[in-house]
Amino acid sequence: MxxxxxxxxxxxxxxxxxxxxxxxxxxxxxxxxxxxxxxxxxxxxxxxxxxxxxxxxxxxxxxxxxxxxxxxxxxxxxxxxxxxxxxxxxxxxxxxxxxxxxxxxxxxxxxxxxxDHIADGLLVLGPGAVIRHINRTAARLLHLNPAKAIGKPLGALVDFRTVVESVFTTGQGYVDRELIIDSPSLNLHVVDTAVPIRDAQGHVVSVVNTVREIQRVRHLAQRISGSHARYRFEDIIGRSPALQQAVSDARKAARSSANVLLSGESGVGKEVFAQAIHNASPRREGAFIAINCAALPRDLIESELFGYVAGSFTGARREGRPGKFEAASGGTIFLDEIAELPLDVQAKLLRVLQEREVVRVGDTRGVPVDVRVITASNRDLRRMVDERLFREDLYYRCRVIEVALPPLRQRAQDIPLLAHHFLAKYAGLLDKPVFGFTEAALQALQAHDWPGNVRELENAIERAVNLSEQAEIDVPVLDLPRRHPTPPGAGADGGTGAQPLTLAEAEHAAIEAAIRHAGYNLTQASRLLGISKPTIYAKIRRYGIALERPLPGAAR
Incomplete structure (x- = not known):
């Protein structure tokens, strides 16, 4: 050749x-x-x-x-x-x-x-915002022909109001300014930077203008901040038929983009399933954003979920802030304890699910979002709909696919597997030579009803590993039976001669009983106890009481 x-x-x-x-x-x-x-x-x-x-x-x-x-x-x-x-x-x-x-x-x-080959859009503008150079990315974003754009003012080529011209008059550039363009020909969400170039006399002779698509910014932020899901279906431990059925349903849900509702008692592992669904879906490379709706302050729910613009309320950041839905765009958002959302926020959430766009607090423009929604609740949403405590239309939007997660008492055969898994985990973390359970301890674990489900079991094993001085955990170290407050009308010793509870123990037991009675609805539990919602949160942290998802800073 x-x-x-x-x-x-x-x-x-x-x-x-x-x-x-x-x-x-x-x-x-x-x-x-x-x-x-x-x-x-x-x-x-x-x-x-x-x-x-x-x-x-x-x-x-x-x-x-x-x-x-x-x-x-x-x-x-x-x-x-x-x-x-x-x-x-x-x-x-x-x-x-x-x-x-x-x-x-x-x-x-x-x-x-x-x-021409850098990923960001770049324009070099002369006085009057006349285009001296435009790279391929900027031409693609702005729908311009590079050859025809050279020598013409930027404002004459686009159908929206540009902001870069002000740099020539003020001499002040800007860095990473969020810019949302919604014009007849463009729907663009970018981060915009303009750097002035000066001559020897200090006059601005040109401006280097760079634009970066918001999706690339979010992807980079997600990689740095670690907004990703850790668990996969392979990490779910158990062989019981009830659990395997739930895993099978969740795997089928992962293959679609439909909204998913995870139902089940507190502590059954709803977030683990949500992460597994995300990691098995086509969105696995996107962000996974988890939100505990019950932990959001009432006045900040909208701004946290949907974002806000500058000056929308007292204390708002000057440049505004995107919400969790925008942060999750391209990935999955997990709304835990969705039953705790107020009705007015439910209406706005319904609009997001229908229109696939969010409107920030204080703004009128919609921001498109491409997000898969997974919701979870430990309450009976169907009953709440009947009682007009939850919107029926939102219920059906969330429950396109429902995956029911079984409580631990319905899969007792999985308890030894889970117990040994948590034992290996905490013995390794604590560097303690604890290697197993006595036969009596395993029988006690399987006999317990586990109202707190897997989370309660994990907490019990962690406590036992901390307290154990032997190579095997025995029944006394597990300390499974729980004492309850003295019934009304009983004597100081409860009528049995047993050691009376301390005030702290009685308060701990009363709070747990109220939370369970209210179906883990903290608003209702605080009313039953006659205390405010911030007070019940403080006491939950103090006593380390297990909720559907742990509160920040709560003891284990």
Whole structure:
């Protein structure tokens, strides 16, 4: 196969020199005025004939060729020699200019290639926001033809109000300004930066404007902040038929983009299932954002979920803030304890699910979001709909696919597997030589009804590993039976002669009983106890009472 090689750069330079008008002028003048024959050659003659002068042609110190001079006589006259020397010097100077121009052209091409292949959009604007350069990404984002855009004002090419012109008048640039464009031809959400370029007198002569798609910014933020799901279906422990049915249903749900409702008692592992669904779905590379709706302050629920614009309320950040739905765009959002959302927020959530866009607090424009919604509740949402405590239309929107998770008491055969898993986990973390359970301990674990389900079992094993001094955990270390407050009308010793509870123990038991009676609805539990909701949260943290999801800072 015949191959071709690119010509040497010096050969290209010599060809350009021979084609230059200066060389033709020198050659013509030499023939007519000095009776001198001049030639430009690539290689110096090995044995130049008598009377032939050979001179180097240099370009910036690099020899690119040779000039041969031959007169009418065997020996060159003084004037012919001077003419040849002058011709060589002139050609060398022209060669240097050509080489410098070629280097500059090569550098410009390299820079243009770099600018065109960076992932961000880039524009260089002159006074009046006239486009001097626009790379491919910016042209794609703004729907512009790069060749036709050069030399025209940016504002004349787009159908929205641009903001970069102000940099020329104020001299102040800006960095990472969020820009939402919603025009007849564009629907764009970007992070915008403008850097002014000044001359020696300090006047702004041009502006470098870069734009980055918000989705790329979110993806980078998610990678850094770790907004991702850890659990997969392979991490779910258990072989019971009830659990395997739930896993099978969840795997089927993962293959679609439909909204999923996870139902089940507190502590059955709803967030683990939500993460597993996300990791098995086509959205696995996107963010996984989990929100405990019960833990959100009433006045901040909307701004946390949907975001807000600058000045929308007292204490708002000056530049505004995107909400959790925007942060989860391209991925999955998990709304835990959705039954705790107020009815007015339920209405706005319904609109997000229907329109696939959010409206930030204080704004009227919708921001498109591409997000998969998984909800969870430990309450009977159907009953709440009948009692007009939960919107029926939102219920059906959330419950496109429902996955019911069984309580631990319905899968007692899984308790030994889970217990050994948690034992290995906490023995490793605490570096304690605890390796198993006695037979009596395993029987006690399987006999317990576990109202707190898997979370309660995990807490019990963690406590036992901390307290155990033996290689095997025995029944006394598990401390499974729980004492309850003395019934009304009983004596100081409860009518049994048992040791009375301390005040703290009685309060702990009363709070747990109220929470269970209220179906883990903390608002209702606080009413039963006659205390405020912030107070019940503080006491939950103090006593380490297990909820559907642990509160920040709660003891285990």
């Amino acid at each position: 015949k191959t071709t090689t690119s010509p040497d750069p010096q050969d290209r330079l010599l060809d350009a020199l021979k084609a230059h008008p200066v060389w033709h002028h020198i050659q013509s003048h030499a023939r007519e005025s000095a009776a001198l024959e001049l030639r430009v050659v690539r290689q110096a003659p090995r044995r130049p004939s008598p009377g032939t002068l050979v001179l180097d042609l240099q370009a910036d110190g690099v020899v690119v060729g040779w000039l041969t001079a031959r007169g009418a006589r065997a020996a060159l006259s003084v004037s012919q020699n001077a003419h040849a020397q002058h011709a060589a010097a002139t050609l060398s100077a022209v060669g240097g200019l050509l080489r410098s121009a070629g280097e500059q052209a090569r550098l410009i091409e390299e820079q243009r290639a770099i600018v």
